[in-house]
Amino acid sequence: MLFSEQNFAQRNPNFGAIEVICGSMFSGKTEELIRRLRRAQFAKLKVEIFKPAIDKRYDDSLVVSHDRSSIPSTPVDHSSAILLLSNDTKVVGIDEAQFFDEDLADVCVKLANKGIRVIVAGLDMDFEAKPFGPIPQIMAIAEHVTKVHAVCVQCGAQANYSYRINEDKKQVLLGEKDSYEPRCRICYYNL
Numbered sequence: 001m002l003f004s005e006q007n008f009a010q011r012n013p014n015f016g017a018i019e020v021i022c023g024s025m026f027s028g029k030t031e032e033l034i035r036r037l038r039r040a041q042f043a044k045l046k047v048e049i050f051k052p053a054i055d056k057r058y059d060d061s062l063v064v065s066h067d068r069s070s071i072p073s074t075p076v077d078h079s080s081a082i083l084l085l086s087n088d089t090k091v092v093g094i095d096e097a098q099f100f101d102e103d104l105a106d107v108c109v110k111l112a113n114k115g116i117r118v119i120v121a122g123l124d125m126d127f128e129a130k131p132f133g134p135i136p137q138i139m140a141i142a143e144h145v146t147k148v149h150a151v152c153v154q155c156g157a158q159a160n161y162s163y164r165i166n167e168d169k170k171q172v173l174l175g176e177k178d179s180y181e182p183r184c185r186i187c188y189y190n191l
């Protein structure tokens with residue numbers, strides 16, 4: 001059965017579930033996360049939003065998209081803080097989840113089993129097209145996975161990869177268009 005967001009919304013509100021929004025840089029993950037969280041707020045549900053404290057790219061505490069739409073969040077150093085800070089919450093949103101520790105998957109399970117809707121956004125792959133942090137594991141255990149795509153800056157096709165345009169080989173390197181461009185398979189691998 002195919003699941004659309006309508007199916008998510010129609011489910012029993014007492015059931016928790018895990019949703020993942022993944023894809024390359026500039027694919028609209030943060031915009032989609034903000035859209036879902038705002039709809040939950042319109043529904044008067046208690047919403048808590050988290051991001052890793054290291055992500056200070058646009059703002060210390062706001063979750064900010066590349067188009068500068070934003071929503072307040074709580075920066076945390078470790079996934080365990082998300083559990084502690086999610087009391088009486090109905091919806092938890094987590095952005096840049098690739099930067100969290102591997103315990104994030106267990107945290108998502110605990111939250112969902114308490115009846116919380118957990119929405120996780122993050123990069124599925126790093127600049128070397130390798131699985132990034134806890135995201136692939138959370139994709140495996142999630143009820144719903146949405147893969148979004150950017151536009152390849154080289155050819156205009158759908159982009160699935162984040163190409164790093166400098167020589168730095170560290171896995172974690174914060175940045176935007178100064179350091180990365182979204183590319184399709186052909187342009188990423190130079191096929």
Ligand SMILES: Nc1ncnc2c1ncn2[C@@H]1O[C@H](COP(=O)(O)OP(=O)(O)O)[C@@H](O)[C@H]1O
Binds near residue numbers: 023024026031067182
């Ligand atoms: N090459 C591109 N392809 C698609 N969107 C792009 C591109 N370059 C810039 N953008 C902008 O990025 C926005 C998506 O930003 P955002 O939701 O923060 O993406 P992500 O969180 O996936 O990095 C798009 O709405 C668009 O305005």
Ligand SMILES: Cc1cn([C@H]2C[C@H](O)[C@@H](COP(=O)(O)O)O2)c(=O)[nH]c1=O
Binds near residue numbers: 025029172176
């Ligand atoms: C591919 C890749 C990305 N990063 C960093 C760069 C940005 O700060 C974030 C991704 O942000 P977005 O909202 O998805 O655009 O992650 C990194 O550290 N390492 C990488 O390999």
Ligand SMILES: [Zn+2]
Binds near residue numbers: 153183185
């Ligand atoms: Zn391309």
